[in-house]
Amino acid sequence: MTDIALVRVTFDTAAEADRIARHAIGERLAACVNIDRPCTSIFRWRDVVETAEEVTATFKTTIxxxxxxxxxxxxxxxxxxxxxxxxxVAVxxxxxxxxxxxxxx
Structure with missing residues (x-):
């Protein structure tokens, strides 16, 4: 098994995840990006508990x-x-x- 890296990021829209995924692949910084369905994120931001629908993307790249x-x-x-x-991760x-x-x- 050989190590690669997974990089996970949340975005406010699938369109933004797609745009950045295409940049990363076009610039050869990632081999593949998996964009998941929207999820609900609950987080503290500027001392207020917020809830937002976000999209998660996982980028496959080298270490x-x-x-x-x-x-x-x-x-x-x-x-x-x-x-x-x-x-x-090992693959x-x-x-x-x-x-x-x-x-x-």
């Missing part, structure tokens, strides 16, 4: 590109403070090779 991907997502994101989570060698190939010119 070495995860930080650059997170920075690019943050630059394109509408939120003042987007929550961008990243962690390594089989063929999947890791596909992700590596898709993120390198």
């Amino acid at each position: 070495t590109l995860a930080s650059a991907l997170a920075e690019r997502i943050a630059a394109l994101h509408r939120y003042d403070q987007p929550v961008i989570e990243s962690w390594p 089989d060698t063929a999947v890791a090779q596909w992700i590596d190939d898709a993120t390198h010119a």
Whole structure:
């Protein structure tokens, strides 16, 4: 098994998730992005408990590109403070090779 990184981000709309996903793939920062159905998020923001419908997107990338991907997502994101989570995952060698190939010119 080989490590890759998953980067998960919430967006206010599926259209924004799609727009940023296409940037990430076009710029070879991610091999694939899974955009999930809307979810309900409950969070504290500026000392008020808020509830919002959001869309979660999971980006598949290499460990070495995860930080650059997170920075690019943050630059394109509408939120003042987007929550961008990243962690390594183990995948089989063929999947890791596909992700590596898709993120390198």
